[in-house]
Amino acid sequence: MNPSGGLFWHWHAWRHQAQWTATCADIAQWLGQMPPSQDKAPELVIVGASAGWMLPSSWLQGFATVTTFDLDRWAAPLFRLRHGAALRTSNTALQCNTADALTDLDAVLRAHPRAWVLFDNVLGQLRFHTPSVDEASRRIASITKRMHGRRWGSVHDAFSGRTQGHIQGRTGSSSAPAMQRSVQAPAPTSTSTSVAAATRPVALGRFSRQLHAQGEWLDHLTDQVFPAGTPVHHIAWPYSPGYCHWLQAGWISP
Numbered sequence: 001m002n003p004s005g006g007l008f009w010h011w012h013a014w015r016h017q018a019q020w021t022a023t024c025a026d027i028a029q030w031l032g033q034m035p036p037s038q039d040k041a042p043e044l045v046i047v048g049a050s051a052g053w054m055l056p057s058s059w060l061q062g063f064a065t066v067t068t069f070d071l072d073r074w075a076a077p078l079f080r081l082r083h084g085a086a087l088r089t090s091n092t093a094l095q096c097n098t099a100d101a102l103t104d105l106d107a108v109l110r111a112h113p114r115a116w117v118l119f120d121n122v123l124g125q126l127r128f129h130t131p132s133v134d135e136a137s138r139r140i141a142s143i144t145k146r147m148h149g150r151r152w153g154s155v156h157d158a159f160s161g162r163t164q165g166h167i168q169g170r171t172g173s174s175s176a177p178a179m180q181r182s183v184q185a186p187a188p189t190s191t192s193t194s195v196a197a198a199t200r201p202v203a204l205g206r207f208s209r210q211l212h213a214q215g216e217w218l219d220h221l222t223d224q225v226f227p228a229g230t231p232v233h234h235i236a237w238p239y240s241p242g243y244c245h246w247l248q249a250g251w252i253s254p
């Protein structure tokens with residue numbers, strides 16, 4: 001069984017589209033800051049694309065070619081169903097692959113040497129695909145190291161957990177907080193931990209309070225995905241009633 005994709009994911013995403021509108025708008029706004037047309041980007045590779053439930057077709061249309069990878073056999077036909085028509089109108093070639101793009105990352109990068117690479121809500125899922133958290137952390141570190149010299153981005157879970165009440169929309173007392181920005185701090189060392197905590201942006205403290213977290217949240221082991229200095233967007237994702245994810249998104253240029 002696929003712990004982060006498959007039929008349950010498609011059903012859940014289809015059913016919650018309306019509740020995820022604000023989250024998808026935040027993701028679209030973040031993606032819009034990397035307009036492919038300015039760079040005449042030839043190709044986008046999406047790892048963990050699934051059906052692209054949270055991706056705007058309009059942004060994908062800026063590429064000459066979109067190549068997707070997912071382990072889930074339902075991902076390719078559903079991605080074509082959701083984005084195929086829009087991509088045909090922009091003459092964007094679409095190739096959807098059912099494959100493990102992380103174990104074979106070097107081969108994927110060699111086959112697509114000039115492509116931008118988007119890890120689309122997949123790096124935060126690796127702890128569910130890996131036997132131990134230490135191994136998941138090592139795997140994430142090895143993936144990001146292999147991306148050196150490439151233009152790549154990732155949107156991924158940072159934390160997730162229960163909330164007080166049902167967070168939704170952008171209005172009302174339990175509304176999802178607006179997207180926040182920060183800059184990735186250097187990796188903490190034993191002597192710098194307290195300094196990093198002391199300099200954590202005030203806005204992020206407010207963001208975490210606005211998520212109305214209850215109890216302990218799950219750490220998705222993604223705190224070192226981005227190199228120090230990367231601009232990071234923080235996005236609230238009301239995954240289901242009473243359960244929310246804190247997404248982080250950023251782009252790295254060579």
Ligand SMILES: C[S@@+](CC[C@H](N)C(=O)[O-])C[C@H]1O[C@@H](n2cnc3c(N)ncnc32)[C@H](O)[C@@H]1O
Nearest residue numbers: 005048049050052053054070071100101102120
């Ligand atoms: C949370 S879902 C991603 C959702 C997707 N980006 C969307 O918007 O619909 C995570 C996806 O990553 C895929 N995945 C996990 N490990 C993978 C791997 N090694 N290679 C390719 N896809 C992978 C899962 O099958 C799943 O569809």
